Amino acid sequence: DTEVTQTPKHLVMGMTNKKSLKCEQHMGHRAMYWYKQKAKKPPELMFVYSYEKLSINESVPSRFSPECPNSSLLNLHLHALQPEDSALYLCASSQASSGSYEQYFGPGTRLTVT
């Protein structure tokens, strides 16, 4: 089973709201990722967690705050977002954070910031 689940599927939020995106995998993977994807562009890496520790932050603005409560869960806390942050947010996991391993993606959360 290569399933990664994400909730919610869709999210509309105002610029002053606080919301969270959730991701879960039960494949025993030790690396989890957040990507942002705009229309007609490839996914852009935001954060990498390896063994529940943040290992890569791709200079993401502090209005995005990741959290890894345990090896199966990954959250992305959102606060004071801008309209240009509207995008598809994808979670992925892999056996380890080495780029040698395939990454499996969740279905994404389509975020609209109004």
Added chain:
Amino acid sequence: RKEVEQDPGPFNVPEGATVAFNCTYSNSASQSFFWYRQDCRKEPKLLMSVYSSGNEDGRFTAQLNRASQYISLLIRDSKLSDSATYLCVVNDQAGTALIFGKGTTLSVSS
């Protein structure tokens, strides 16, 4: 970050056609290579890993040329369901993250 470049596309082909996508990568230290497909408004899904010896999965064949830093994907006997964007993916210099090409769009028509 080094880049991954793909054919610009789009490729519009009839059912049953053979179509090939090319990809070049600039980081000679890259060790891992993948093709993903992404349907409109869906997540990327792993199509296949690409090995030095080349590999085949049904109608799909992937080839790697390390000397030329070139990866290809061949799709034989195209089906309508093959219509998607195909992403060439390579691991980065540090080996810790994946770099995605911009994707090539394939449209198969009846």
